[in-house]
Amino acid sequence: xxxxxxxxxxxxxxxxxxLVPAIAQDARSGQVLMLAWMNAEALRLSLAExxxxxxxxxxxxxxRKGESSGHVQHLQSIHLDCDGDTLLLRVLQEGAxxxxxAVTCFFRDAGEEGWQDSSPPGGSVLDTLQATIQRRRQSDPxxxxxxxxxxxxxxxxxxxxxxxxAEFLIACKNPEAQPVLGxxxxxxxxxxxxxxxxxxxxxxxxxxxxxxxxMSGLVEKASRKxx
Numbered sequence: 001x002x003x004x005x006x007x008x009x010x011x012x013x014x015x016x017x018x019l020v021p022a023i024a025q026d027a028r029s030g031q032v033l034m035l036a037w038m039n040a041e042a043l044r045l046s047l048a049e050x051x052x053x054x055x056x057x058x059x060x061x062x063x064r065k066g067e068s069s070g071h072v073q074h075l076q077s078i079h080l081d082c083d084g085d086t087l088l089l090r091v092l093q094e095g096a097x098x099x100x101x102a103v104t105c106f107f108r109d110a111g112e113e114g115w116q117d118s119s120p121p122g123g124s125v126l127d128t129l130q131a132t133i134q135r136r137r138q139s140d141p142x143x144x145x146x147x148x149x150x151x152x153x154x155x156x157x158x159x160x161x162x163x164x165x166a167e168f169l170i171a172c173k174n175p176e177a178q179p180v181l182g183x184x185x186x187x188x189x190x191x192x193x194x195x196x197x198x199x200x201x202x203x204x205x206x207x208x209x210x211x212x213x214x215m216s217g218l219v220e221k222a223s224r225k226x227x
Contacts, residue, residue: 005047009040013084020087024052024065024097027076027090028127028203033097034105036063038087043078050075052091071095103128126202129189133196149193157197161190 012020018040024033036054038046042062046053052073056063066072073091080087098105108115136146149157164187171183192202 005044008047009043011080011084012040012043012087014040015085019055019057020085022054022087022089024073024089024091024093026127027092028206031104032106033073033091033093033103036065043087046075046089047078052089066094069095069099071097073097126188126192126206130192130196130202133192137196146193149190150197154197157190157194161187161194164190 014020019037020039020043022036022038022043024036025031026033036052037057038053039055042053042055045062052065052075054063054065055061072094073089074094076090076092078087078089096103098107100107107117109118133146136144137150139147141148141151149160164183168180168183168187171179174180195202195205
């Protein structure tokens with residue numbers, strides 16, 4: 001295994017300081033989380049430990065992401081660009097990636113009046129929402145709607161999902177877009193609660209959609225019938 005690491009390290013074009021930029025990307029949503037730097041030891045340890053480990057230029061020391069904050073990056077894969085001088089880490093991020101508490105360090109858009117804070121893209125919103133639902137599971141049902149639903153049992157949750165689905169169908173008859181969007185958001189929220197009750201994650205649903213990408217709908221349905 002060490003020899004394999006050495007081959008990987010040798011293919012990287014390190015700069016004069018022995019460093020290479022490393023981009024961390026959310027493996028679920030595809031969102032770019034942060035840019036940091038790695039030296040050979042940081043890359044070796046990231047591969048060995050399966051987590052994001054970087055080189056802090058300010059402290060001149062190894063930096064295990066989340067060591068003090070708990071916002072660990074669980075490494076899924078590492079990629080080297082065509083020039084061999086930039087790394088891409090696909091990670092599962094616990095908590096916020098940015099030290100400011102933001103999901104991503106890249107939360108400012110270029111606007112007419114300068115850099116302006118922006119909302120995270122859709123994929124990360126689902127992940128963040130499910131994380132919130134998971135935390136609320138332990139809350140007081142008298143204080144939390146999510147906790148009330150989850151403590152009420154599966155049938156109660158499924159009844160609510162059915163109600164929201166019916167309201168979405170009715171909204172789709174509306175010529176205005178906003179009622180459709182509002183009811184779709186309500187339905188997605190309650191679907192996430194139903195997934196949480198089953199100890200399933202939205203990532204697994206997205207993974208199933210990814211598996212089906214490029215597959216004919218007729219073929220996919222036929223495969224389910226044969227199974």
